[in-house]
Amino acid sequence: MTATSTTPRTPARPSPEQALALRISETELRQRRRRVASELQSRDQRAMVFFNATSVFYLTGFAFIPTERPLALVLTDDDRALAFVPRLEQEHAAETGLFDDVRAYPEYPGERHPMARLADLLRDLRLHDQPLAADAPGYASGWGYDGPRLADVLPDARWTLLPKLVETHRMIKSPREIALIRESARWGNLAHALLQEYSRPGAVETDVAFRASYEATMTMIRTLGPSLEFRGGKGATAGFRGQIGPNSALPHAITRNIRLKPGDVLVTGAGATVWGYNSELERTMFVGEPTPEQRRYFDLMVAMQEVAFEAIRPGRPCAEVDRAVQAFVDRHGLRETWRHHVGHALGILGHEAPFFDVGHETVIQPGMVFSVEPGIYVPGLGGFRHSDTVAVTESGIEFLTYYPRDLGSLICG
Amino acid sequence: MTATSTTPRTPARPSPEQALALRISETELRQRRRRVASELQSRDQRAMVFFNATSVFYLTGFAFIPTERPLALVLTDDDRALAFVPRLEQEHAAETGLFDDVRAYPEYPGERHPMARLADLLRDLRLHDQPLAADAPGYASGWGYDGPRLADVLPDARWTLLPKLVETHRMIKSPREIALIRESARWGNLAHALLQEYSRPGAVETDVAFRASYEATMTMIRTLGPSLEFRGGKGATAGFRGQIGPNSALPHAITRNIRLKPGDVLVTGAGATVWGYNSELERTMFVGEPTPEQRRYFDLMVAMQEVAFEAIRPGRPCAEVDRAVQAFVDRHGLRETWRHHVGHALGILGHEAPFFDVGHETVIQPGMVFSVEPGIYVPGLGGFRHSDTVAVTESGIEFLTYYPRDLGSLICG
Secondary structure, eight states: OOOOOSOOOOOOOOOOOGGGGGGHHHHHHHHHHHHHHHHHHTTTOOOOOOHHHHHHHHOOOOOOOOSSSEEEEETTTTTOOEEEGGGHHHHHHHHHHHOOOEEEOSSSSOOOOOOOOOOHHHHHHTTTTTEEEEEESOOOOOOTTOHHHHHHHHHHHHHHHETHHHHHHHHSSOHHHHHHHHHHHHHHHHHHHHHHHHHOTTTTTTHHHHHHHHHHHHHHHHHHGOOOSSSSSSSEEEEEETTTGGGGGGOOOOOOOOBBTTTOOOEOOOOOOTTTBOOBBOOOOSSOOOOOHHHHHHHHHHHHHHHHHOOOOTTOOOOHHHHHHHHHHHHHHHHGGGSSSSSSESSSSEEEEEEEEOOOOOOOOOTTTEEOOEEEEEETTTEOOBBEEEEEEEEEEESSSOOOOOOGGEEEO | OOOOHHHSSOOOOGGGGGSSSHHHHHHHHHHHHHHHHHHHHHHHHHEEEEHHHHHHHHHHHHOOOSSSSSSEEEEEOOOOOEEEEEGGGGGHHHHOOOSEEEEEESSOOSSSSSHHHHHHHHHTTTTTEEEEEESSSSOOTTOOOOOOHHHHHHHSEEEEEOHHHHHHTSSOOOOHHHHEEEEEHHHHHHHHHHHHHOTTTTHHHHHHHHHHHHHHHHHHHHGGGGGGSSSSOOOOEETTTTTTTTGSSTTOOOOOOOBBTTTTTEEEEEEOBTTTOOOOBBBBBESSOOOOOOOOOOHHHHHHHHHHHHHOOTBBBHHHHHHHHHHHHHHHHHGGGGOOOOOEEESSSSSSEEETTOOOOBBBBBTTEEEOOOEEEEETTEEOOOBEEEEOOOSSSEOOOOOSSSSSGGGEE
């Protein structure tokens, strides 16, 4: 149709599925790939092999279950993306990942080892004697995998390890990534609200956590409709991970079948996965009225989190946020209750670099997304920790989680 | 009290919590540790560093959330077990793991890197210039970790990599391990029965899976009482992982929000975690009456699984089981529908070595526990796969899963 045609043109309309745009667009995936390809060019590398599942997802949108079967993305310096997958992932990769080609091998270990077949593929691409990069010396999996390194199967290539290339790119989130994390926080908030509602004396941890997660997930599905793809995860979750009563003094307790009772301190966790992206919301709650001692630690924890929020400014090193909190810890005689640094970045993974830690000098930049979660842990009494997810802006932070933080709002039962 | 005392002695009675004995005993954990220690002696290694979380659990019972913070077990050749943990895991490791000592470092990355502190610990133990083994060159984590190798921080030690030592020990399960996997299968069976009950036309995948998992988990908790510890996992689960209708033709689909409709083929999965041990139960089900074509593939799949069961005999190589099934595949013209090997070992992990794969010559031995799950995948129509968990006996196999396998029992709605 030409510009002079008199037939009125129907403007291209997004399909209903695209209305909420709950995904990373193909355009953005292509930008990510091109950025890597151009870095390979500037480093004089002809191609790069990615074994890391998070990197494969980041660059192509292909979410899969990593197993003992090697799976790799080969990205060439002219931005050609080849999937190297076991036969059982061939159609799955072709249908859901942004690849130019998908090459499948039969099985692991198979009659010819998958790493030898990956070498065949690189030879087919005439890359066997070229300078090549990889994110790891070889494939790795705890699920019974065993195999040679890339340098063993393709010794004529000149291998360079670039384990942190994509991790560095992932540190600064795009507006769309932040939108997905914000969407995740919305459903984590609903799951948490239900968790609080069901947290009553006599309730069992697993019951409360399951019901809250189930109802929030179903509401998420009904509300967002076919726009929603998890790409990892199973929807919204909320729970305690064993952090109930005295057990909440263990920052990384694991799920048990504890029954809630009056006087318990609870440390919660909630989130949701939206097209592979996650948020983190944690709250300290009380079953009934807290004791004066519990109230005192709660107030100190909230004040400590405020110190952290204030310290997060673009241009400062991450370490300064931890140092500000450590100074608070010492000023208030809390050293004995200290267990961990202030927070970590997050996005596709629940924990990502950089860290708000005295040992991490990475400069805070707009677009970074962090958990902010300094904690106080008192053996025999309980743990006190809120975690909020914040995005760094040009001047400070924007909250992506928004659940109430004050004590009055966090009493259950 | 002497043997001649006239006071009748009350025999030692197990506590109610021990009645079901749903755990690996301290005696058995000590046997595992001693076996490693004696192998170190025979190899002239003074100690071994374990970074692998599964190995740490296997040798000490300590289940934890692996993060960016390095965590290691140092086991000496005289069977002394030291936990090297971040501060936030110190009490958790001391309370739940079988360690002789727990050494905590403040945090990762911290002012002094945890790997440098691990070197300090090994120097304190006067092991810095000794022959030492490790299961990996250094700590590894996708969660933003970065750090030096053991050989970098302790260059005077003579390092030997033994990445497969404990994995090899884990291949043969003890009677207690098999009992835990059998207990897991019982609750997987309940979750699966509920899943089938709730699988009706119009139902949404996530709804059905969540309800079945929730109810089975709560029943598991109520039935077993305080004897039950998950040590990983959250109880019983059942679901489809997206394997519904045509999407079931993808062997490793991931969870979506698919609505069940008449004529759908479903491929399910169910299991439960009991003190860290797992089972695997998968079934092919139909929403309503299957078509003749669906019935034909179902019958072929069941016959193929029978071929596999028959082929599993102690003393044969694992590869023979796969070869027997591959012969069946070719005999019945099913090559186009073939996607993966026959099965894998399992226990603490969902997939473990060895594999029923043409490339795996490991000899089948009594005490090994395998999934048996050859599948048929027809694009557009669906997938056909049952998975059963079996233990190898002196003469053949014993079924740990027992859900009906016949078509008549697997029609829903």
